[in-house]
Amino acid sequence: MASSVEDPHLGSAPEEEESVSGSSDSDSVLSDDSVLPERPLSDRNGAPASRLYQACARNEPLSLLRLLQRGVTAEEVMEVDNNGWSGLMVACCKGFINIVHGLHGCPFLNVNLQDKDGNTALMIASQAGHTNTVMYLLNYYPGLNTEIKDVRGFTALIKATISGRDDIVAALLMAGADLHATDTARGKCAQEWALKTARYETLHRFRRLALRPKAEQLCESFVPEWPDLKERVAKAMCEKSRTQKLTQSFKNTFGFRIPRDPQDNGVMDHMVRITTSVHSPLITTGCRPLCPSSPPQVGIKRYTVPDLLQKHPEKDLGAVTVCHTDSSTAHMTSSLPSAESISPQCCVSEERRGSMLSIAGDKVASAFIPRSMARRNSIFPSGCIPNISVSRPPENTPKKKKKKKKDKSFLQPPDWKYKEERQEKKREEKRKKEAEEKVKQEQSKKRESKKSKK
Structure with missing residues (x-):
């Protein structure tokens, strides 16, 4: 069996976990508690949050919106806890995407603020594995710096690599993160840390991104x-010899279908x-x-x-x-028709053309689709909604055919124990209901007989 030492790409096997700055477990590189400690949230007394940090920690987007509409000061926005965490950092750690979305455009907000360990909001979200939060930070927070290092010299890319967050690693690289940035303690880059921490899937993602x-x-x-496509179709349509047909039938009969990764191209x-x-x-x-x-x-x-x-x-x-x-x-420059050049032809009625749905469709077509990418809609060419009439079919809907009884001559699937117990419970409930109905019927008969005697 081939080992990791024999592979020139993988290199040597991962060493034992070592500490960078000390011998305690809290200083271990592979310890999540050293970077992402469990932060206790504020106690909820039932009343809405009155401070911006409190709204972020409680995950109350409505309270956050109310505070931003009222107006906030620089001190309220930059409020941090004992560990130097701001409201944005807490939201990134817990994955509160609504809070991250609400803080977008907040005045006096420093997205590159570092806590006492040197972590930023991007580092915390990357190590925690919140892909949507990382993507939102990269796309909608201007001035975000991906190359900031913590006290150990780790960047957000190195932290995501050590934690094995493959999607976040790809997102950071596509956003321009430096692949060759090294930490200050050991001088290792992200790929070397992936090899050291045995994150072979992440290392494979690095190689795939290098190829494409x-x-x-x-x-x-x-x-x-x-x-x-043409080559595959021609190969499948060509006539096969007898030996090829025989080998193919043997492979289909006695072969094992092992799941594999999708092929390149x-x-x-x-x-x-x-x-x-x-x-x-x-x-x-x-x-x-x-x-x-x-x-x-x-x-x-x-x-x-x-x-x-x-x-x-x-x-x-x-x-x-x-x-x-x-x-x-x-x-x-494109020869394609633009969204504004499409003339309405299918609908003559001005009321339907001026309806709210048609106006919304025209706004979407003109605002969200560029002129060069506009396509003529084959279903609704003018953007208006046609008048659709629904009629009942002349014949009734055919009934579903009953399932055929199982042929006992063939091998039947086993009856699992939990299914038998579930069916037995249903039968018992049915029997109880039938017994209760019988008792009610007998009692009603007795009452009627007593009334008739009187």
Whole structure:
């Protein structure tokens, strides 16, 4: 059996857990308590939170909204506990995504604030494994620094690697995190820490990202066609010899189907690409691609949505594409019809064309889909809702066919003990109900007989 020593990519096996700055268990690198201690929440007395930190710790988004609408001071926003944790840090640790969303745009908020151990909100969310929180911080919090180090020299990427958070590692790398950043104590980068802590799945994710550092499906020039389709179809349609047919039948009969990972450039890989691409209907209708010519890439710093909206007017973002490398804009020329150039033809009635649903559909088409990505809707070409009439079918709906009885000549699945007990309980309940009904009927008969005698 091959060991990890024989693999040149994996290197040596993980060593025993060592401490960086001391011999106690609390100083261990692999100890979650040293970085993410259990913070007791504030006691709830039934009344809504009156302070911003209290609203964040209690996970009360309505109280937070009320406080922000009333107005907050810098002291209230920067309030921390004994360990130096702010309200945003507590929300990132517990995964309170509504609180993180509510704090977006809060005045006097320092997203890069460090606690006594040097941890930031991004570090805490990365090590805790809250992927949605990390993605929201990377995309909507301007000025977020991914290269801040704690007292040991760990960055958010190294912390996510040690904890084995593969998705967060990929998100940080695609946001421009430095892959070669090392800690101050041992001088190891994220890949070396993945090898030391036996996070082989995370190490495999590093290699996959190195092979494909650019998300090509998020680029406008991506062609949603499978290049190997013609070759696979021709190979499947060609005539096979007798020996090939015989071997195939033997493999299908006596072979074992072992689950494997999807092949590179295979059918599953292609399905994931086209469903997550810019040309996918779900993406074009559910979100707005601001930079289709500059897809995410490993090692390139990404601008947040507030930064893009601040640098470029909102009206121009639908007609231009933004490059993340130098924040330059370029006008997109496309022969596709725009969302505004589509003329209404299917609906003549002005009332239906001016309905709330049609207006909402026009707003979504013009605001969230760029002009270059607009497609003509084959179902509702004009954006209006057609008048649909529902009629009853002339024939009745056919009844479901009864299930055939099991053939006892074949091997039947076993009757599990818990199923037999459940069926026996149902039978007992049914018997009790029948007995109670019989008693009630007898009592009613006796009462009627007494009344008739009187």
